[in-house]
Amino acid sequence: xxxxxxxxxxxxxxxxxxxxxxxxxxxxxxxxxxxxxxxxxxxxxxxxxxxxxxxxxxxxxxxxxxxxxxxxxxxxxxxxxxxxxxxxxxxxxxxxxxxxxxxxxxxxxxxxxxxxxxxxxxxxxxxxxxxxxxxxxxxxxxxxxxxxxxxxxxxxxxxxxxxxxxxxxxxxxxxxxxxxxxxxxxxxxxxxxxxxxxxxxxxxxxxxxxxxxxxxxxxxxxxxxxxxxxxxxxxxxxxxxxxx
Numbered sequence: 001x002x003x004x005x006x007x008x009x010x011x012x013x014x015x016x017x018x019x020x021x022x023x024x025x026x027x028x029x030x031x032x033x034x035x036x037x038x039x040x041x042x043x044x045x046x047x048x049x050x051x052x053x054x055x056x057x058x059x060x061x062x063x064x065x066x067x068x069x070x071x072x073x074x075x076x077x078x079x080x081x082x083x084x085x086x087x088x089x090x091x092x093x094x095x096x097x098x099x100x101x102x103x104x105x106x107x108x109x110x111x112x113x114x115x116x117x118x119x120x121x122x123x124x125x126x127x128x129x130x131x132x133x134x135x136x137x138x139x140x141x142x143x144x145x146x147x148x149x150x151x152x153x154x155x156x157x158x159x160x161x162x163x164x165x166x167x168x169x170x171x172x173x174x175x176x177x178x179x180x181x182x183x184x185x186x187x188x189x190x191x192x193x194x195x196x197x198x199x200x201x202x203x204x205x206x207x208x209x210x211x212x213x214x215x216x217x218x219x220x221x222x223x224x225x226x227x228x229x230x231x232x233x234x235x236x237x238x239x240x241x242x243x244x
């Protein structure tokens with residue numbers, strides 16, 4: 001599928017619980033146009049503008065056929081489906097392929113990193129820390145409700161920054177994941193635990209020759225003792241299987 005057909009999407013919502021009482025007051029979306037990433041952010045100055053937000057987003061998505069999110073299968077997509085349904089607007093991403101990067105991130109980095117939060121991956125995998133404009137995600141609903149009460153939009157600057165960085169991070173993370181899976185023996189993979197995690201992934205995919213080479217490379221790198229011996233056992237199992 002051409003990269004131009006992918007849309008990178010993230011929502012900022014009135015709460016984290018989901019359900020019909022939760023709505024997205026800010027939706028960031030980006031897609032590639034002539035090789036450049038074009039972003040749009042749809043914001044509700046007041047909840048009465050939700051229909052306009054949903055219709056604007058639908059127009060942006062009309063050029064795409066695949067959705068890229070981070071935990072979007074469990075949260076962002078179902079929430080938006082609920083909002084479109086409540087307003088009797090056709091769901092614009094119905095039938096889209098949906099690539100949720102969180103499960104793959106867990107497969108690749110759960111052994112090395114204590115967190116697979118998107119911001120943490122930016123800092124520790126993409127090596128791209130955010131600026132002081134960043135606000136914690138848990139504060140975002142309260143900032144929006146304060147804005148609705150007092151009309152002061154200044155604190156929302158950090159919310160727009162947070163949302164924009166999440167969307168850009170999706171594109172960067174997908175590119176990075178694609179690169180390391182296309183060429184896992186490249187210099188992009190610098191940690192032994194990451195190499196072994198990729199080896200296990202290829203093993204589960206039935207690509208045993210590639211998995212064996214990756215386990216061998218991982219054993220040449222620095223590994224904690226328990227992980228070293230586990231990798232030895234899995235490599236031995238693969239070699240016996242390949243011998244059959």
